[in-house]
Amino acid sequence: MAHGGSLGELRAANLALVIAIIEQAGSLSRADLMRRTGLSRSTVSSLVVQLIEQGVLVERLDRGTPYKGRSGRPPILLELATLTGVVAGIDVGHRHVRVALARPDSTIVLERSVILDVDDSPRESMDRVATLLDELLAESGHQREDVRGSGLGIPGPVDSDGRMTSGILPTWRGLRPADELAERTGLVARVHNDAHLGARGELAYGAARGHRDVIYVKASTGVGAGLIVDGHLVTGTTGIAGELGHVQVDVNGVMCRCGSRGCLETEVSGPKLVALLQPAYDERLTVPRVLELAQAGDAGATRALNDFGRRIGRVLANIANMLNPEQVVVGGGFGSAPALQAGVRDALDRYAQPATAAAITVLGGALGERAEVMGAIAVALDPPDAPRSGRQVSRSPVAG
Ligand SMILES: [Zn+2]
Structure with missing residues (x-):
């Protein structure tokens, strides 16, 4: 039998x-x-x-x-x-949505982004995604039926059931972004958080290409990470691995939006960078302006970015000791700053064990603000048996 x-x-x-x-x-x-x-x-x-x-x-x-x-x-x-056909990559950030259409060989057909308040208006944001998608399809002479697959990035934790978890994005909590997208477009998307997709983007098309053990850091409105171990993105048992910004750095610190207290993100984030520097400047600062100032040699902006890099690097040192990576790729809105990357480097050299630190190259992402949308393209092109959400399929252990 x-x-x-x-x-x-x-x-x-x-x-x-x-x-x-x-x-x-x-x-x-x-x-x-x-x-x-x-x-x-x-x-x-x-x-x-x-x-x-x-x-x-x-x-x-x-x-x-x-x-x-x-x-x-x-x-x-x-x-x-x-x-045949195209795939769609969709990146929903805290303050923007970006949609790209790519051919099956991953070359971009069309790409467009708009600025809007994603955090407080999930349904309007998904409406806008649908409109953008239709615009790009029409302009490239495609129908919705030509879309062979899609990837969707969301700026918060998405569990392996595709549902938004925790209080990190309160207005999104409990929503299933894939359902919201399917209702509006009929597309079946693979959903990940933005840092996971940034890691996939840099791995497939950017700075981490050809590398197998990489920590991707997204330093932006929040701080997140995507962990690549042996060439694969580690999503964790419920899909929310890599929450670098919610590693506790101060037991007595302030309450965090995640429900814990003293998280890295309560001290290090885009808004915190601006808030830290603002009292010392006459002009109204933004993260891009702080980066400009640092690039022009401004001592205060450089110092703040360097300090932020050190604080991120202090946490990364522990993770590096566990994973022994070959690269730390720093991306996101202020990750590209050389002063921040230098801070990460210093902290790794100071706090990781020496052999671990020596094995690591710290570098900026090659894709910049496009890392997430390119990661969305990468997951859209994954073979059909790849997991639809964050969860990795594992085999049951063999008895005996
Ligand atoms: Zn937190």
């Missing part, structure tokens, strides 16, 4: 066979597949249904030529979905 697992393995082998044959041929009908695989009509039909549902195969809009000696309608041809 066949073991249940072997039936599953047989089906997996048949699915892989169908994909390999179509990949080689370009496009084939179901009848072609029966002939080439030797499988029955019902088996081929069932395999094709599954592969279409998974987004691996699509039916071509044009049909093939009728078979020799036969009349009737020409057959429907199947091809790999990855050869």
Whole structure:
């Protein structure tokens, strides 16, 4: 009697066979597949249904030529979905939404962003995402049906069920961003928090390309991290790994919006940077202005960024001791500042064990503010069996 697992393995082998044959041929009908695989009509039909549902195969809009000696309608041809259409990358930040369309080889077709108050208006933000998406599709001559996959980044923790957790974004709590997007656009998106997508973006297309053990830091309105271990993003058991900004740095510190107290983010963030410097300046400061000042050699701005880098680096030193990474990639709104990166470097050298610190290269992200949208493109292009939300699929341990 066949073991249940072997039936599953047989089906997996048949699915892989169908994909390999179509990949080689370009496009084939179901009848072609029966002939080439030797499988029955019902088996081929069932395999094709599954592969279409998974987004691996699509039916071509044009049909093939009728078979020799036969009349009737020409057959429907199947091809790999990855050869046609576009994918959508969507980055919802605290203060902006950005949408990009990319070809299956990840080259960008069109990209656009708008400034708006995302934190306090989740539904309006998702409305705006839908409008932007439709604009880009229309301008590039595509329909919604041409979108083969999508990735969606959200500026707060998203659990493995795709739901917004904790009080970090109070007006978003309990929402499922994928549902909000699907309602408006019909797209089925893979949802991650923004720092996770920033890490995926830098890993796939940016500063971390070709590296396997990387800590990506997003220093922005908040402070988050994406951990790449052995080439894979670590999302954790409920999808919310990498909450660097909520590592406690002061047991007696102020209450944090996450419900804990004395978190790194209560001391280090874009708004805190501005608030720290403002009393010493006549002009009204913003994070971009502070970066300009630092670049022009302003001592106060440089000092503040350096101090912030040291505080982030102090926490990173502990994480680095655990993970032994080869890179710390610093991105986000003020992560690009050399003074901040120098602070991170100093703290790693001071507080990580020497061999760990020596193995680390600290560098700025290569994608800047586009890291998240490129990460969204990367997850949209992940194979169909990759997890839809943050959770990584693991195999049960074998008994005995
Ligand atoms: Zn916190």
